[in-house]
Amino acid sequence: MIELLDWLIPTLASAYVVYTLTAIGSTVIERSGILNLAIDGLFVLSSSLAYAYAIYLSILLQPGVLATALSLLLTAVTTALLYSIYTALNTVLPVSQGAVGLSFMFIGYGLGAVVGNLGRVLFSLFRVRIEYISVTQNSVVFTYLLMVLAAVLVYLVLYKLKLGVLIRAVGEDPRLVSQIGINVAYVRFLSGLLGGVLIGIGGALFTLWRVGGWSQGQGLSHGWLAYAVSIAGWRYPPVIALVSVFFSLAYVLLPYLQSVGLPIEISIATPYVVSIVAMVFVSITHRRSVALLDPKSLGKTFFREEQA
């Protein structure tokens, strides 16, 4: 038992951090009323970007902590920019958010493959080694604490600062908010930046810490898992930090379950079954607090002018 925990706690940490950050990032975006259908594609892209940046920076500087940290940062910035374009575009264009979201998803898959393979080419030319992140037994508790802190920080931004109130207000009723002289597209642009940074870090850590390498199609479907975490956590950061534990557990225990004889098909399906069960559970529970309700205008096309 102790052995299992010794293995589980550090293994769980990387999955937990990736899903929690990505889910909280997605929450920030969806609280502003933008349906985050792009998530899986942009998650794949950011995990590929992290790999390509890391290879490039390792060649440019030298393999080490600095190159890895910088590639993490660059991935976060790139993803933030992409997401801010995504949220602003979804507001400015009078087209369905579904169409824009799915387009971005496929663009993400495609670009992810291109970028990752570019990294591969660089790797085969220069043969550099990336310094991947590893967390020691002793410092692993620290990463959990860091996640709690991240959840609390995003909570404070969303519920205690004007920025967060603006984000939630445009998620509730963008037309009304625009009538009091607020630029809805700009607020959503900001929510894209903030949410995109978190998703970018999540995607980067997936490559640089959890997997420790890159292969074709890496990250696929993990974005959706994080999305499920966000919804199962009622798009409310403290709850997300909690439910994310169960999702990560389901994912991490897979190889273990296989080793004790569970058929591989069932073990692969487990996280998705967990997601579906959790989402059904969430949709039938009665949410007493308003903060836990879905944003009222989530996924709705925004037209500024309409006869009332």
Added chain:
Amino acid sequence: MFFPSRQSFLRVVDVTKRFPGVLALDSVTLELYLSEIHSILGENGSGKSTLAKVIAGIYVPDRGYIEILGKPMKLLSPVDAVNYGIYYIPQNPNLVERLTVVENILIALKSYSAFARVSEVRSLIVEESQKIGSLIDPEAEVSELSYTQRQIVELVKASLLRARVLLVDEVTTYLPTSVREKFYSYLRKLKSENKIVLLITHKVSEAVDVADRITVMRSGRIVKTIEKAEFDVDYVRKLMFGENGYISEPPKNVLLKDLTTENRRAVVKLDRVWVISESRGYALKDIELSVKPGEILGVVGISGSGQRELAEVLVGLRSIRSGRYYVDGLDVTNRGPEAIRAAGIGFISETPLYHNLSGDLSLVENLALATYGKLFLPLKLLTAKTRELMEKYGIISTSPKTPVKVLSGGNIMRFTIARELEFAKKALIVLNPSRSLDEKFKWSFINTIKNISRSTDMSVIYISESLDEVLQVSDTVAVINGGRIVGVFSRESVEREVLEKLMVM
């Protein structure tokens, strides 16, 4: 006439605005001076609100422009308007329901950066709402507030924004008298601070009492702008309705039916009903009401006394905590709106787009939704029916297939009335219908209700904040106050003063 002291601040220059099928504004030109209360007076659909929204930058005119301090603003956005101190308070307050008062006000205040804390503005709100004369809890969620409280939040917001031009769109329509007086004196105070108030109203008396100048509008055009010296109720009415259009008096009472001798079973009966409030405590307390066939029961009370909750209980949208609700002897307590509508009970709400209609669907589809239960819709038949209703009730819409939301507020109300009168067989629940109806149509609506109730034995529960309407329409009058029915009287035997006292008690 020459007024040397007048200083022009804003001009509307030759503005035309067209909506699908409607010419909402037709070459409108208007000048606003600093330190005046200027009333825009007109019937429903005369273009008043559209004009205000053009000034506030919410609508972009098809032709013409707004000029501020002599500078033409070709493309005025709401952001520009707010920066120039133009602030629009719509009839339905512009507040995000699920945010708190303080959050709603904070997002409107430009002087606070994105990193300002929510807690910073809390005390300002308490202070400012005290100045207006009605304390508001900054932490209350807007959905818990009454209509009046929401308007006060809007005023607090406008005054914290230091608005120079306040566009007030039908705000006073349903404010209780005491609050309305405070509101008027607040407007006068704004005027004395060299500000402009544009008071949009369909009430002649309000315009004449409060304004310095009145601009009368009719079907998208300005009929005339008149000075205080020319104010005369009859003259203004003539300008507003044309020479012949106006019914000068409410209709004479149709002979009252003798309900006492008819010992018939109640159609609608509430038996000691208690309903929980969204905020805290009970919204309705121990309500006992019963209505006989053909009876019109008026329920009157000042704004926020439990009228909305009562209506929602009667149509099954709110659950009953204790007590029973019977329709024609059948127990429908907490059986939901399906059971109650199936029993033949119609509903006309003060907020049709919230309670009655789907804004994105057409008139025909909305008619089908409520009245047609089979799988395949006979669209031709329904379209013909819709046309018939449009004609009968004077509903102005490009076609029966137009989405309901593009109609004007008054037309949406007319359509709701038309549909529910068509649908209701046993009883009709009416909640504050005249909030968006002009005087002329209001009285004809009240007449229609009376006639239908007389001729078909349909019962009506007419819930309203207007004692005039209730006295006009009812056989029996009940007064609601603080969620309790505090008195039930037969119409002939009760004095107006008695009811007024009970309402504010």
